[in-house]
Amino acid sequence: MTTAHHEDRLHAQIAFILEIDKLKRVLRRNLLMDGSRRENDAEHSWYLAMLALVLAEHAEPGVDLGRVVRMLLVHDIVEIDAGDTFIYDVVAVEAQAAAEIAAAERLFGLLPEEQAREFRALWEEFEARETPEARFAKALDRLAPMMANHHNEGGTWALYRVTARQVLEKVALITDGSPRLGAFATDLVETSVARGHLQP
């Protein structure tokens, strides 16, 4: 490998790094735990990666934790172009798919070719939810906003009139990645209903 080749790789990598700074400005619907403001995708991604490290023992035995973490770090990058979709908005969720594929093409395409493939594969694995790693990663992605709503007297549940029934459909995805975390999430939902912070 020549020096020029290495320089080209570094320039491509820096272009990608500069671009993904924008993830810090993509706002999600849910609030921080203290309710002070909406969360952005970059800090959300950090938070999920930390959840993976802390809650690793609740994943299926043999899960590759490093891949879970890498998946969570990249899982929302496509939202720089495609924007955040509220998971309870079914129409938006479907229209979103095409926009996210184009975003993956453009954003990961800034990287040297084999890195573009590697990052895109992580994102696709997360979305497909077919591996134990992806199911655990997705479980954490569903759990975090539930915890925030639970600590914000219903938070975005109340605001967008989401019902316990709808939330329990998302809890099923948590159970799928981790039965123990699924049971924990079910408790959160039941407590929120009992407190009047979530419609039954």
Added chain:
Amino acid sequence: MTTAHHEDRLHAQIAFILEIDKLKRVLRRNLLMDGSRRENDAEHSWYLAMLALVLAEHAEPGVDLGRVVRMLLVHDIVEIDAGDTFIYDVVAVEAQAAAEIAAAERLFGLLPEEQAREFRALWEEFEARETPEARFAKALDRLAPMMANHHNEGGTWALYRVTARQVLEKVALITDGSPRLGAFATDLVETSVARGHLQP
């Protein structure tokens, strides 16, 4: 292991997870790449973890990338209690050490014991900068704000009257973790001086 034991572990882990949400509200001195606002520690930690994935090939051969990523994810958690210190403020940097040790004790101490030890060891390894993993992690921590300042017409360099000479001391830490990234950072500093965005 009994179910009660597992429940206790999960409760300790959730207490930690709720607490570290506060990292999203610890503000750093540097701005986002677009200059729109100050960066917070949580999104900064995500960004550094991404830099580690993208720039891995510029680390010393044989570096354990998974440990670099875990180190970067936890490296600023102590700032929830101890606050961010501006790296060019020498007096503050020294007073900070004791506050950070107390913070590590309290924050990581929320976790089950062996996890508390594991996370604390990652933070200590980062701070000691003795392993190739820690040197690479620290290099990225120094590189990211330089890139932001370079893209913000001097950003916090101008604001806090930092000179090229002071910045080049930090560049030495980058070179120590990655000669190639050190050369790249030196170029950034020289360009910033040439453009009049950094005092020589």
